[in-house]
Amino acid sequence: GAVVSQHPSWVICKSGTSVKIECRSLDFQATTMFWYRQFPKQSLMLMATSNEGSKATYEQGVEKDKFLINHASLTLSTLTVTSAHPEDSSFYICSAGGLAGGPFLIDTQYFGPGTRLTVL
Amino acid sequence: DQQVKQNSPSLSVQEGRISILNCDYTNSMFDYFLWYKKYPAEGPTFLISISSIKDKNEDGRFTVFLNKSAKHLSLHIVPSQPGDSAVYFCAASLITQGGSEKLVFGKGTKLTVNP
Numbered sequence: 001g002a003v004v005s006q007h008p009s010w011v012i013c014k015s016g017t018s019v020k021i022e023c024r025s026l027d028f029q030a031t032t033m034f035w036y037r038q039f040p041k042q043s044l045m046l047m048a049t050s051n052e053g054s055k056a057t058y059e060q061g062v063e064k065d066k067f068l069i070n071h072a073s074l075t076l077s078t079l080t081v082t083s084a085h086p087e088d089s090s091f092y093i094c095s096a097g098g099l100a101g102g103p104f105l106i107d108t109q110y111f112g113p114g115t116r117l118t119v120l
Numbered sequence: 121d122q123q124v125k126q127n128s129p130s131l132s133v134q135e136g137r138i139s140i141l142n143c144d145y146t147n148s149m150f151d152y153f154l155w156y157k158k159y160p161a162e163g164p165t166f167l168i169s170i171s172s173i174k175d176k177n178e179d180g181r182f183t184v185f186l187n188k189s190a191k192h193l194s195l196h197i198v199p200s201q202p203g204d205s206a207v208y209f210c211a212a213s214l215i216t217q218g219g220s221e222k223l224v225f226g227k228g229t230k231l232t233v234n235p
Contacts, residue, residue: 038223044156044164091222095164111209111225 003027004096006112013084014120021079021115023094028110029074030096035067038091038114050077084119091116123147124212126226134234139197141229143210146191150224152213155184155195157206158228164209168195200233207231 003026013019023033032051036044048064050056050071058064068080077096081088093114125144133139143153151172156164170177170184170193177184183196197204210226 044166044223093223110227113224114222116222 004110004112006115010116012118015085016083018082019084021092023077023112025075025096032097033077034095035079036093086119089117089119124224124226126210126229128229130230132232133200136199139200139231141195141208143193143226145212150212150214153193154211156209159206202233202235205233
Protein backbone atom coordinates (compact mmCIF):
# COMPACT_ATOMS: atom_id res chain seq x y z
CA GLY A 1 0.00 0.00 0.00
CA ALA A 2 0.79 3.73 0.10
CA VAL A 3 1.75 4.08 -3.55
CA VAL A 4 2.32 7.50 -5.07
CA SER A 5 2.75 7.90 -8.81
CA GLN A 6 4.01 10.77 -10.92
CA HIS A 7 3.38 11.44 -14.57
CA PRO A 8 5.29 11.89 -16.71
CA SER A 9 8.44 10.25 -15.41
CA TRP A 10 10.49 12.41 -17.73
CA VAL A 11 9.78 15.29 -20.08
CA ILE A 12 11.78 17.40 -22.49
CA CYS A 13 10.38 20.72 -23.57
CA LYS A 14 11.40 23.89 -25.36
CA SER A 15 12.17 27.07 -23.49
CA GLY A 16 9.07 29.20 -23.01
CA THR A 17 6.57 26.35 -22.94
CA SER A 18 4.62 25.11 -19.92
CA VAL A 19 4.82 21.65 -18.45
CA LYS A 20 2.36 19.94 -16.13
CA ILE A 21 3.41 17.21 -13.72
CA GLU A 22 0.83 15.06 -11.97
CA CYS A 23 1.15 13.45 -8.56
CA ARG A 24 -1.38 10.79 -7.59
CA SER A 25 -1.93 8.76 -4.45
CA LEU A 26 -3.11 5.45 -5.85
CA ASP A 27 -4.45 3.59 -2.83
CA PHE A 28 -5.07 6.22 -0.20
CA GLN A 29 -6.44 9.71 0.13
CA ALA A 30 -3.91 12.45 0.65
CA THR A 31 -4.87 15.58 2.51
CA THR A 32 -1.45 17.09 2.03
CA MET A 33 1.02 16.87 -0.82
CA PHE A 34 4.50 18.31 -0.90
CA TRP A 35 6.43 19.29 -4.00
CA TYR A 36 10.23 19.17 -4.02
CA ARG A 37 13.00 19.99 -6.39
CA GLN A 38 16.22 18.06 -6.22
CA PHE A 39 19.60 19.14 -7.48
CA PRO A 40 22.43 16.68 -8.23
CA LYS A 41 24.00 15.27 -5.06
CA GLN A 42 22.10 17.78 -3.01
CA SER A 43 19.23 17.58 -0.65
CA LEU A 44 15.64 18.14 -1.58
CA MET A 45 14.36 21.67 -1.69
CA LEU A 46 10.78 21.97 -0.55
CA MET A 47 8.93 24.15 -3.02
CA ALA A 48 5.41 24.17 -1.66
CA THR A 49 2.83 22.41 0.44
CA SER A 50 -0.62 21.87 -0.97
CA ASN A 51 -3.75 20.95 0.92
CA GLU A 52 -6.78 19.61 -0.86
CA GLY A 53 -9.20 22.36 -1.75
CA SER A 54 -7.05 25.29 -0.68
CA LYS A 55 -4.21 27.36 -2.08
CA ALA A 56 -0.70 26.02 -1.86
CA THR A 57 1.77 27.44 0.60
CA TYR A 58 5.01 28.31 -1.13
CA GLU A 59 8.44 28.36 0.46
CA GLN A 60 10.43 31.55 0.45
CA GLY A 61 12.12 32.16 -2.86
CA VAL A 62 9.76 29.99 -4.90
CA GLU A 63 7.78 31.93 -7.51
CA LYS A 64 4.15 30.95 -7.13
CA ASP A 65 3.24 32.42 -10.52
CA LYS A 66 5.86 30.28 -12.18
CA PHE A 67 5.21 27.05 -10.32
CA LEU A 68 1.44 26.63 -10.25
CA ILE A 69 0.15 24.00 -7.87
CA ASN A 70 -3.36 22.62 -7.85
CA HIS A 71 -4.63 20.04 -5.36
CA ALA A 72 -8.07 19.47 -6.78
CA SER A 73 -8.87 16.17 -5.11
CA LEU A 74 -7.66 13.92 -2.33
CA THR A 75 -5.75 11.80 -4.83
CA LEU A 76 -4.33 14.31 -7.27
CA SER A 77 -2.04 17.32 -7.17
CA THR A 78 -0.47 18.98 -10.19
CA LEU A 79 2.59 21.17 -10.60
CA THR A 80 2.72 23.33 -13.71
CA VAL A 81 6.02 24.93 -14.61
CA THR A 82 5.02 27.94 -16.67
CA SER A 83 7.29 29.51 -19.29
CA ALA A 84 10.00 26.99 -18.51
CA HIS A 85 13.64 27.95 -18.90
CA PRO A 86 16.77 25.81 -18.93
CA GLU A 87 17.47 26.70 -15.30
CA ASP A 88 14.20 24.99 -14.38
CA SER A 89 15.65 21.69 -15.53
CA SER A 90 15.66 19.46 -12.51
CA PHE A 91 14.21 16.40 -10.82
CA TYR A 92 10.82 17.15 -9.27
CA ILE A 93 9.43 14.87 -6.57
CA CYS A 94 6.08 14.89 -4.82
CA SER A 95 5.10 13.25 -1.59
CA ALA A 96 1.66 12.63 -0.15
CA GLY A 97 0.33 12.33 3.37
CA GLY A 98 -2.68 10.31 4.43
CA LEU A 99 -5.90 11.17 6.18
CA ALA A 100 -6.10 11.13 9.95
CA GLY A 101 -7.46 7.85 11.22
CA GLY A 102 -6.46 6.05 8.05
CA PRO A 103 -4.30 2.96 7.84
CA PHE A 104 -1.12 4.94 7.44
CA LEU A 105 0.93 7.02 9.79
CA ILE A 106 -0.44 10.54 9.78
CA ASP A 107 2.96 12.09 10.16
CA THR A 108 4.71 10.26 7.38
CA GLN A 109 4.89 10.96 3.73
CA TYR A 110 5.01 8.64 0.76
CA PHE A 111 7.22 9.73 -2.08
CA GLY A 112 6.51 9.55 -5.77
CA PRO A 113 9.14 8.26 -8.21
CA GLY A 114 9.94 11.76 -9.45
CA THR A 115 9.82 13.56 -12.79
CA ARG A 116 12.91 14.57 -14.71
CA LEU A 117 12.36 17.87 -16.51
CA THR A 118 14.79 18.99 -19.17
CA VAL A 119 14.23 22.38 -20.77
CA LEU A 120 16.11 22.99 -24.01
CA ASP B 121 9.55 -3.60 -6.78
CA GLN B 122 10.73 -1.53 -3.87
CA GLN B 123 14.41 -0.77 -4.36
CA VAL B 124 14.91 0.94 -1.01
CA LYS B 125 13.44 -0.72 2.04
CA GLN B 126 13.09 0.39 5.62
CA ASN B 127 11.69 -2.71 7.23
CA SER B 128 11.01 -1.23 10.64
CA PRO B 129 8.09 1.20 10.52
CA SER B 130 8.80 2.34 14.06
CA LEU B 131 11.52 2.36 16.72
CA SER B 132 11.44 3.43 20.34
CA VAL B 133 14.54 4.17 22.43
CA GLN B 134 15.40 5.80 25.76
CA GLU B 135 16.96 9.20 25.89
CA GLY B 136 20.74 8.96 25.99
CA ARG B 137 20.87 5.57 24.31
CA ILE B 138 21.80 4.79 20.74
CA SER B 139 19.21 4.80 17.96
CA ILE B 140 19.96 2.62 14.96
CA LEU B 141 17.83 3.01 11.86
CA ASN B 142 18.30 0.51 9.08
CA CYS B 143 17.87 0.63 5.34
CA ASP B 144 18.33 -2.06 2.70
CA TYR B 145 18.56 -1.61 -1.04
CA THR B 146 18.53 -3.90 -4.02
CA ASN B 147 20.07 -1.90 -6.85
CA SER B 148 23.86 -2.07 -6.92
CA MET B 149 23.92 0.96 -9.24
CA PHE B 150 23.02 3.37 -6.44
CA ASP B 151 26.01 5.66 -5.98
CA TYR B 152 24.92 7.94 -3.15
CA PHE B 153 22.73 7.56 -0.09
CA LEU B 154 20.95 10.15 2.01
CA TRP B 155 18.98 10.30 5.23
CA TYR B 156 16.15 12.74 5.77
CA LYS B 157 14.32 13.63 8.96
CA LYS B 158 10.71 14.66 9.02
CA TYR B 159 8.66 16.26 11.77
CA PRO B 160 4.85 16.12 11.70
CA ALA B 161 3.20 18.49 9.23
CA GLU B 162 6.56 19.48 7.76
CA GLY B 163 8.53 18.35 4.74
CA PRO B 164 11.63 16.20 5.17
CA THR B 165 14.94 17.93 5.84
CA PHE B 166 18.30 16.63 4.84
CA LEU B 167 20.32 15.04 7.63
CA ILE B 168 23.41 13.26 6.36
CA SER B 169 24.66 11.47 3.25
CA ILE B 170 27.31 9.01 2.17
CA SER B 171 28.94 8.21 -1.12
CA SER B 172 29.06 4.60 -2.26
CA ILE B 173 32.86 4.72 -2.21
CA LYS B 174 32.89 5.24 1.56
CA ASP B 175 31.75 3.06 4.41
CA LYS B 176 31.23 5.68 7.10
CA ASN B 177 30.34 9.32 7.42
CA GLU B 178 30.01 11.13 10.72
CA ASP B 179 28.42 14.45 11.58
CA GLY B 180 28.09 15.23 15.26
CA ARG B 181 25.72 12.77 16.89
CA PHE B 182 24.83 11.24 13.52
CA THR B 183 26.82 8.55 11.77
CA VAL B 184 25.86 6.69 8.63
CA PHE B 185 27.42 3.31 7.87
CA LEU B 186 27.35 1.69 4.46
CA ASN B 187 27.90 -2.03 3.83
CA LYS B 188 27.95 -2.40 0.07
CA SER B 189 28.36 -6.15 0.04
CA ALA B 190 25.21 -6.50 2.12
CA LYS B 191 23.47 -3.61 0.36
CA HIS B 192 22.71 -2.20 3.75
CA LEU B 193 23.09 1.17 5.41
CA SER B 194 22.30 2.36 8.87
CA LEU B 195 21.98 5.65 10.68
CA HIS B 196 23.26 5.81 14.24
CA ILE B 197 22.21 8.59 16.59
CA VAL B 198 24.25 8.82 19.78
CA PRO B 199 23.14 9.96 22.27
CA SER B 200 19.48 10.04 21.33
CA GLN B 201 17.47 13.06 22.41
CA PRO B 202 13.70 13.59 22.63
CA GLY B 203 14.01 16.18 19.86
CA ASP B 204 15.21 13.42 17.55
CA SER B 205 11.71 11.94 17.59
CA ALA B 206 10.63 12.10 13.95
CA VAL B 207 10.21 9.98 10.86
CA TYR B 208 13.48 9.14 9.13
CA PHE B 209 13.67 8.43 5.43
CA CYS B 210 16.46 6.63 3.66
CA ALA B 211 17.04 7.61 0.03
CA ALA B 212 19.34 6.32 -2.67
CA SER B 213 20.62 8.15 -5.71
CA LEU B 214 20.89 6.59 -9.11
CA ILE B 215 22.23 7.83 -12.40
CA THR B 216 19.68 6.81 -15.03
CA GLN B 217 20.40 5.63 -18.55
CA GLY B 218 19.86 9.15 -19.77
CA GLY B 219 22.63 10.40 -17.49
CA SER B 220 20.37 12.20 -15.06
CA GLU B 221 20.11 11.62 -11.35
CA LYS B 222 17.12 10.11 -9.60
CA LEU B 223 16.29 9.67 -5.92
CA VAL B 224 14.49 6.59 -4.63
CA PHE B 225 12.99 6.76 -1.14
CA GLY B 226 12.19 4.19 1.50
CA LYS B 227 8.88 4.37 3.36
CA GLY B 228 10.35 5.74 6.54
CA THR B 229 10.88 4.71 10.15
CA LYS B 230 9.22 6.57 12.98
CA LEU B 231 11.67 7.12 15.82
CA THR B 232 10.39 7.91 19.31
CA VAL B 233 12.92 8.92 21.94
CA ASN B 234 11.47 8.65 25.42
CA PRO B 235 12.69 10.97 28.21
